[in-house]
Amino acid sequence: MDTVIYNILPTEMQQLVQQIEERIGREIGIRPLSDQARRMGNVPAIQIEDNGRHLAVDLMLPPESNPAPHIIAHEILHAKHAILDGAPMLQPKIPPMKIVISAINNDSEHLHVIPAEIMMFPEAKAFWERDFTAGLHSFADRVRNDRDRKSVRNDLLRFMLVTSAVLPDWNGHDAVDAHLRNLSIVSDANNLRQAYASVSGSKEQVLSTLVRFHRLRTDDYIVCYAFAPPAPLPAHKH
Numbered sequence: 618m619d620t621v622i623y624n625i626l627p628t629e630m631q632q633l634v635q636q637i638e639e640r641i642g643r644e645i646g647i648r649p650l651s652d653q654a655r656r657m658g659n660v661p662a663i664q665i666e667d668n669g670r671h672l673a674v675d676l677m678l679p680p681e682s683n684p685a686p687h688i689i690a691h692e693i694l695h696a697k698h699a700i701l702d703g704a705p706m707l708q709p710k711i712p713p714m715k716i717v718i719s720a721i722n723n724d725s726e727h728l729h730v731i732p733a734e735i736m737m738f739p740e741a742k743a744f745w746e747r748d749f750t751a752g753l754h755s756f757a758d759r760v761r762n763d764r765d766r767k768s769v770r771n772d773l774l775r776f777m778l779v780t781s782a783v784l785p786d787w788n789g790h791d792a793v794d795a796h797l798r799n800l801s802i803v804s805d806a807n808n809l810r811q812a813y814a815s816v817s818g819s820k821e822q823v824l825s826t827l828v829r830f831h832r833l834r835t836d837d838y839i840v841c842y843a844f845a846p847p848a849p850l851p852a853h854k855h
């Protein structure tokens with residue numbers, strides 16, 4: 618990895634970078650964010666590409682940005698979970714499922730990545746509180762106006778799950794509950810919270826739970842692991 622970026626990381630994170638690079642047999646690349654990603658938020662991202670022979674991991678940064686160490690670490694933790702811990706990800710089988718599947722992947726990873734990030738970088742807590750507050754504001758209009766009730770429902774359920782799991786003392790939970798009431802999905806939210814609590818230790822079961830709450834069909838997605846062929850998700854626990 619580029620030494621300027623590497624050197625702003627604490628030793629523990631530098632060791633993770635080395636372990637990931639050893640595992641994939643190449644350096645983690647640094648690349649500018651794509652134009653599309655810049656339009657969608659202009660925040661750093663990590664890209665893991667499997668070309669069948671090897672995995673390539675690239676940290677994508679907004680041009681001329683100077684991200685805080687915890688923001689770089691956040692992206693490295695995403696890569697660590699997939700590559701060193703072998704956490705599964707969903708992949709869409711058909712292009713129209715791409716948006717919802719990538720949202721499920723990102724949010725299900727955040728259930729793991731954000732607490733790990735805050736543990737190492739206490740300043741990340743205030744960052745995520747601000748980020749979630751901005752996210753909360755974006756729901757206000759959607760709950761009132763969005764014609765696509767299904768995607769507002771799904772997005773709000775995931776938002777509720779991530780915020781309640783990773784920042785239990787954030788001051789936006791009451792406002793999330795009000796949106797849930799307005800959409801009449803309080804019982805869905807309670808069921809999801811409860812289902813998550815009983816499977817939170819297993820990424821497979823977490824994906825399985827989210828897939829069920831999103832009412833996806835099994836031919837909408839496949840499950841992928843960093844160094845293994847696709848496999849089915851386990852049946853959900855009753």
Ligand SMILES: [Zn+2]
Nearest residue numbers: 691695727730
């Ligand atoms: Zn992330």
